[in-house]
Amino acid sequence: MDNNKKAVRELRIKRVGEALKRNNMEFYYADSASDVKGIVESLMKDGDTVTHGGSVSMAECGIRELLSSGKYNYLDRSKATTPEEIKATYRAAFSADVFITSANAITEDGVLYNVDGNSNRIAAIAFGPDSVIVIAGYNKIVRDLHEAEVRVKTEAAPPNCVRLDCATYCKETGRCVSLTKSGSQMYDGCSGDGRICCNYLISAQQRHKGRIKVIIVGEELGY
Numbered sequence: 001m002d003n004n005k006k007a008v009r010e011l012r013i014k015r016v017g018e019a020l021k022r023n024n025m026e027f028y029y030a031d032s033a034s035d036v037k038g039i040v041e042s043l044m045k046d047g048d049t050v051t052h053g054g055s056v057s058m059a060e061c062g063i064r065e066l067l068s069s070g071k072y073n074y075l076d077r078s079k080a081t082t083p084e085e086i087k088a089t090y091r092a093a094f095s096a097d098v099f100i101t102s103a104n105a106i107t108e109d110g111v112l113y114n115v116d117g118n119s120n121r122i123a124a125i126a127f128g129p130d131s132v133i134v135i136a137g138y139n140k141i142v143r144d145l146h147e148a149e150v151r152v153k154t155e156a157a158p159p160n161c162v163r164l165d166c167a168t169y170c171k172e173t174g175r176c177v178s179l180t181k182s183g184s185q186m187y188d189g190c191s192g193d194g195r196i197c198c199n200y201l202i203s204a205q206q207r208h209k210g211r212i213k214v215i216i217v218g219e220e221l222g223y
């Protein structure tokens, strides 16, 4: 990347970082995806019980390999085979030491915005694990909550519906059906069983200072 553009990008990320800190979240800057693993490692202790939400950003940073290293008690959701085991893994996340996820969007005033279908991810962000580590590429930064809504409806949910093979309007057309009508609300969308936008979490100033740690990467990651 052009060095001048990179410098401006870093300045924007660091402004968002200051806003996150004002909202009682910790902030870490990673120059590239390859720098994320070391930061995540520094935020966990050997023997910690660790799990995560579904996250393309996390996978792109090699975090699953770190969790599988044997240093941690890794609650690996991919090992669950029956609906009962999957449900048990999701519930165990509430008493984990560390939960790792990404964010659908981060506003310039330091607010995390996440939309979920199954909603185990947003539940664990809001309550349960002692520590929540959020890994987000530069592309997740938006001006405000309105941009965050649009980002989910155009850039996050459609590729996730393709990835998860959910039969939705956005999987077929590339954008949320709510964008085809004027005056739609945040919660407007499709009505089929495959819908992945069901619960909406806005994480503003936190009561538990430092529980949420946000790593913003100077590269595009995830959706």
Ligand code: SF4
Binding pocket: 152, 153, 157, 158, 161, 168, 169, 170, 171, 175, 176, 177, 178, 188, 189, 190, 191, 194, 195, 196, 197
């Ligand atoms: S509400 Fe439905 S169509 Fe709209 S973004 Fe979510 S899954 Fe896609």
